[in-house]
Amino acid sequence: MKYHLIGASVADSYSPLVHSFMSTEYDALSLDISSATKLVKSGEYSGLNVTSPYKKMVLPLLDEVETAAKSVGAVNTIKVENGKKSGYNTDIEGFLYAVGRRGYSLFGKSVLILGSGATKDTITYACRLSGAKSVEFVSRSGKVNYENCYRLKDTQVLINATPVGSKARFFDQTVTLEKFDNLEFVFDCGYNPLRSPLIIKAKRLGISVGYGLDMLVCQAVRSEDIWFNRKTSLEEIDTLIEKVRKKILNICLIGMPSSGKTTVGERLSEKLCKPFIDTDRLFFEREGISPEDYIVKFGESSFRIAENRLIEGLLGVNGSVIASGGGSLLNDRNAQILTSNAMTVCLERDLDKLDERFRPLSAVYGVKKLYDQRRPVYQTNADAVVSNDGKIEDTVMEIIKAYEDFSR
Numbered sequence: 001m002k003y004h005l006i007g008a009s010v011a012d013s014y015s016p017l018v019h020s021f022m023s024t025e026y027d028a029l030s031l032d033i034s035s036a037t038k039l040v041k042s043g044e045y046s047g048l049n050v051t052s053p054y055k056k057m058v059l060p061l062l063d064e065v066e067t068a069a070k071s072v073g074a075v076n077t078i079k080v081e082n083g084k085k086s087g088y089n090t091d092i093e094g095f096l097y098a099v100g101r102r103g104y105s106l107f108g109k110s111v112l113i114l115g116s117g118a119t120k121d122t123i124t125y126a127c128r129l130s131g132a133k134s135v136e137f138v139s140r141s142g143k144v145n146y147e148n149c150y151r152l153k154d155t156q157v158l159i160n161a162t163p164v165g166s167k168a169r170f171f172d173q174t175v176t177l178e179k180f181d182n183l184e185f186v187f188d189c190g191y192n193p194l195r196s197p198l199i200i201k202a203k204r205l206g207i208s209v210g211y212g213l214d215m216l217v218c219q220a221v222r223s224e225d226i227w228f229n230r231k232t233s234l235e236e237i238d239t240l241i242e243k244v245r246k247k248i249l250n251i252c253l254i255g256m257p258s259s260g261k262t263t264v265g266e267r268l269s270e271k272l273c274k275p276f277i278d279t280d281r282l283f284f285e286r287e288g289i290s291p292e293d294y295i296v297k298f299g300e301s302s303f304r305i306a307e308n309r310l311i312e313g314l315l316g317v318n319g320s321v322i323a324s325g326g327g328s329l330l331n332d333r334n335a336q337i338l339t340s341n342a343m344t345v346c347l348e349r350d351l352d353k354l355d356e357r358f359r360p361l362s363a364v365y366g367v368k369k370l371y372d373q374r375r376p377v378y379q380t381n382a383d384a385v386v387s388n389d390g391k392i393e394d395t396v397m398e399i400i401k402a403y404e405d406f407s408r
Helices: 015-020 033-042 067-072 091-101 118-129 197-204 212-228 234-248 261-272 279-287 291-298 300-312 332-340 360-365 367-381 392-406
Strands: 003-007 026-030 047-050 077-081 084-088 110-114 134-138 157-160 185-188 208-211 250-254 276-278 321-323 342-348 384-387
Touching: 003 015, 003 033, 015 026, 015 212, 015 234, 033 047, 047 212, 067 084, 067 118, 077 212, 091 118, 091 185, 091 208, 091 212, 091 234, 110 118, 118 134, 185 197, 197 208, 197 332, 208 212, 212 234, 250 261, 250 332, 261 276, 261 321, 261 392, 276 279, 279 291, 279 300, 279 321, 291 300, 300 332, 332 342, 332 367, 342 367, 342 392, 384 392
Parallel strands: 003 026, 003 047, 110 134, 110 157, 157 185, 185 208, 250 321, 250 342, 276 321, 342 384
Antiparallel strands: 047 077, 077 084
């Protein structure tokens, strides 16, 4: 029995990981349109998932298409049985489940969708099914575009159905959230990384968010339900999401120099069986000189440029424990990269316990002044704040508890 994901570029997809938790042999195939068409027509598989840009293209290649998929005009799941190829759209339920899982209702809401592809059509159908008050679309050349969309002042829900914010287009920008006065909920259909800059910004603004990973897992489960003629409970889907999130999530430790990020990070790495990355050690490996000596020799500005280059290379890293430099998050690009796939934990320690030795910036500015400068950045980016004034094991266990909660 053969199960595949097909799309133009699926190297970064988490679908094989999700299906592996359900013990299904499943692989991801990046295909051009000719090869994708040939495979779908052949019927030489038991089931397919279909992603961009082939969700519309496959419809005329199938023997039958369920009503919802036909109404949307997009298929993301194909089943072959007795030689007949049938098409379905499990993204609809996946999206509605993902929104509801975060405690939000679309009923009576004004929705704005970014994008013009098949995902936009699926989300539109789902929003109308949920009783949304209105649904508008933003595209580069449409009636509503990225320049005039802010006139839709009643927008309460913003949904990103574009590739912007994915690993390949992480720093591309679509809209400025602050320009929407009545925004309540932001959803990003992307899932790699877990939090796009749009989601990170929404969180900073205190706006509720929904995750594309929840949608991905639910649609994957419903695809298997179709292939194997079963019905998985929502509780089982919740459990699967927790397993996938734990596999993907980094734990990123932030905080002042000598707050214990390296020591705590190493213990977490051992406890959780996750690889450990210390950005200061990584800097030494790359540059052949420690951050402290680099700052003394070349100055802080030069060090920050080199540090930024290093952290850019961490975009897309997952399933690790990361100890960041004390000032890494002062650069907002670094902050977005380090928090994009992570539960971010700020380690707090009494200032009189912070060691100034071998810490050139602490020695120059003084620990108190440096802390006052950095504290707002730590607070803005932290998912959890944990004291490290007691036993290391107590700190580690408190972080693990927060990690268990965050993984849900």
